[in-house]
Amino acid sequence: MFQKRFRLHLLPLSEKYYQFPLLGNAVTLSDGVQQPSDATIAKLVLESDPLTLSEALCMPTIQWAPELVNRVLKRLWNHGPKALQFFKHLDRHPSYIHCSSSFDHAVDIAARMHDYNAAWALVGRMRSLRRGPTHRTFAILGERYAANGKPHRTVRTFLSMHEHGCRQDLNSFNTVLDVLCKSKRVEMAHTLLKTFRSRFRLDSVSYNIIANGYCLIKRTPMALQVLKEMVQRGINPTMITYNTLLKGYFRSSQIKEAWEFYLEMKKRKCEIDVVTYTTVIHGFGVAGEVKKSRRVFDEMVKEGVAPSVATCNALIQVLCKKDSVESAVVVFEEMVRKGLCVPNLVTYNVVIRGFCHVGDMERALGFMGRMGEHGLRASVQTYNVVIRYFCDAGEIEKGLEMFGKMKDEPCLPNLDTYNVVISAMFLRKKSEDLVVAGKLLMEMVDRGFLPRKFTFNRVLNGLAITGNQDFAKEILRKQGRCGRVVRRLKL
DNA sequence: CTAGGGTTAG
Numbered sequence: 001m002f003q004k005r006f007r008l009h010l011l012p013l014s015e016k017y018y019q020f021p022l023l024g025n026a027v028t029l030s031d032g033v034q035q036p037s038d039a040t041i042a043k044l045v046l047e048s049d050p051l052t053l054s055e056a057l058c059m060p061t062i063q064w065a066p067e068l069v070n071r072v073l074k075r076l077w078n079h080g081p082k083a084l085q086f087f088k089h090l091d092r093h094p095s096y097i098h099c100s101s102s103f104d105h106a107v108d109i110a111a112r113m114h115d116y117n118a119a120w121a122l123v124g125r126m127r128s129l130r131r132g133p134t135h136r137t138f139a140i141l142g143e144r145y146a147a148n149g150k151p152h153r154t155v156r157t158f159l160s161m162h163e164h165g166c167r168q169d170l171n172s173f174n175t176v177l178d179v180l181c182k183s184k185r186v187e188m189a190h191t192l193l194k195t196f197r198s199r200f201r202l203d204s205v206s207y208n209i210i211a212n213g214y215c216l217i218k219r220t221p222m223a224l225q226v227l228k229e230m231v232q233r234g235i236n237p238t239m240i241t242y243n244t245l246l247k248g249y250f251r252s253s254q255i256k257e258a259w260e261f262y263l264e265m266k267k268r269k270c271e272i273d274v275v276t277y278t279t280v281i282h283g284f285g286v287a288g289e290v291k292k293s294r295r296v297f298d299e300m301v302k303e304g305v306a307p308s309v310a311t312c313n314a315l316i317q318v319l320c321k322k323d324s325v326e327s328a329v330v331v332f333e334e335m336v337r338k339g340l341c342v343p344n345l346v347t348y349n350v351v352i353r354g355f356c357h358v359g360d361m362e363r364a365l366g367f368m369g370r371m372g373e374h375g376l377r378a379s380v381q382t383y384n385v386v387i388r389y390f391c392d393a394g395e396i397e398k399g400l401e402m403f404g405k406m407k408d409e410p411c412l413p414n415l416d417t418y419n420v421v422i423s424a425m426f427l428r429k430k431s432e433d434l435v436v437a438g439k440l441l442m443e444m445v446d447r448g449f450l451p452r453k454f455t456f457n458r459v460l461n462g463l464a465i466t467g468n469q470d471f472a473k474e475i476l477r478k479q480g481r482c483g484r485v486v487r488r489l490k491l
Numbered sequence: 492c493t494a495g496g497g498t499t500a501g
Contacts, residue, residue, distance in 0.1 A: 104492090134492095135492075136492050137492095138492095139492045139493095140492075143492080170493085171492090171493055172492095172493090173493095174493050174494075175492065175493065177493095177494095178492090178493075178494070179492095203493090203494095204494080205493050205494045206493090206494085207494090208493095208494045208495075209493080209494055211494095212494070212495070238494085238495090239495080240494050240495045241494085241495080242495085243494095243495040243496070244494075244495050245495095246495090246496095247495070247496075273495095273496095274496075275495055275496045276495090276496080277496085278495095278496040278497075279495080279496050280496095281496090282496070282497070308496080308497090309497075310496050310497045311496075311497080312497080313496095313497035313498080314496070314497050315497090316497085317497065317498075344497090345498080346497050346498050347497080347498090348498095349497095349498045350497070350498060352498095353498075353499090379498095381498060381499080382498095384499085385498085385499090388500080392500095416499080
């Protein structure tokens with residue numbers, strides 16, 4: 001049925017482009033053929049069911065390339081089942097072969113849905129195609145295990161790497177340490193480090209990771225202990241070590257210690273960098289010392305250190321929270337005007353949240369509309385903020401309207417979005433709202449999200465007491481069939 | 492995807 005043809009050699013060899021052949025007539029690729037964008041393809045995948053998918057994707061003008069596939073997968077990130085359907089469909093393509101980064105995305109998506117069997121099957125497939133698995137693949141698996149509360153499996157996965165044709169080295173070891181620390185399992189990471197000290201030549205990265213881990217759980221004394229430990233072993237602390245500790249002080253609200261540490265850094269003539277300044281600006285601001293934040297910002301400019309977007313975002317956020325949105329917007333406009341830095345998604349989300357917080361939804365939406373000026377589009381987070389504040393203000397209809405708008409992008413709702421919208425369906429005490437909540441609940445499960453037991457029970461109870469028992473039963477029945485995801489809820 | 496700085500509610 002499929003014929004292998006149209007392999008294009010016009011492009012760099014590293015980027016292999018293929019074309020999906022048209023059934024029947026041969027098609028010559030002429031210049032100016034409309035190549036569907038990743039958004040178009042994502043929509044196609046979302047609109048077609050598994051049976052019509054292959055037909056829908058069999059368009060002659062699609063030239064598959066790793067970058068395109070990855071962008072589509074990213075678009076479908078919040079619809080795991082569809083994303084994997086798409087990936088598997090393309091995996092059966094007669095000539096296109098997924099590259100390792102696409103496999104990594106697929107592994108990530110499967111593992112995020114707690115479907116480890118599927119994830120490992122993909123690892124196997126990768127290996128048989130000689131496309132991996134790579135160190136990155138194992139980093140992803142380890143991260144998912146840790147994030148899903150299975151840190152022991154993170155370690156086991158690391159220890160089994162070599163059985164899948166991937167050697168353990170210091171980098172992959174450091175990654176495991178980091179993944180454990182980021183999921184608050186510092187003790188475990190520290191023990192692991194001590195166990196493998198002789199097997200790998202640990203470097204400053206290893207120790208920085210552990211120190212940061214202790215800072216994340218606000219145990220700065222232990223972080224200092226790690227610093228001592230590394231010095232004893234003859235490894236020099238770096239700028240990153242100091243910045244990590246500085247941040248640690250702020251995180252555990254040790255403002256005085258943070259300030260002293262900062263002064264000490266300056267006195268020791270170690271080059272204070274942009275990260276140091278950003279940390280201090282943010283730290284003081286969060287502690288309510290906005291004036292000091294501003295002063296440090298000016299000082300940094302005076303010292304000739306260029307602020308980054310992160311620095312600007314830190315100051316803008318601090319002004320929003322502890323001063324006023326107005327002053328934050330002044331800074332925002334000034335930065336854009338002076339070209340000090342280019343606003344990114346975070347910048348916009350911060351400002352938009354600031355307006356929402358003072359109830360100025362109109363200007364919040366205005367800024368949302370302005371995002372295009374900087375080549376940006378509203379993200380899920382942007383929508384989540386706006387929807388949340390509309391609902392909090394009792395404007396449920398407008399919240400739902402925004403929720404509906406996401407579909408056009410397409411910007412798929414994530415777990416937070418569903419939680420916000422479903423909670424809002426309880427505010428008006430209307431029976432119709434609960435039916436909507438029920439539908440949303442089914443939709444989120446279909447999309448690979450695992451609602452909290454609390455959400456599930458709340459919706460079912462709500463439906464039961466508003467005379468929608470039949471619908472409640474239907475949900476229960478459907479979900480009962482729906483496989484392992486919901487079985488974990490132990491209804 | 493080898494470490495540090497901006498989005499997450501009070």
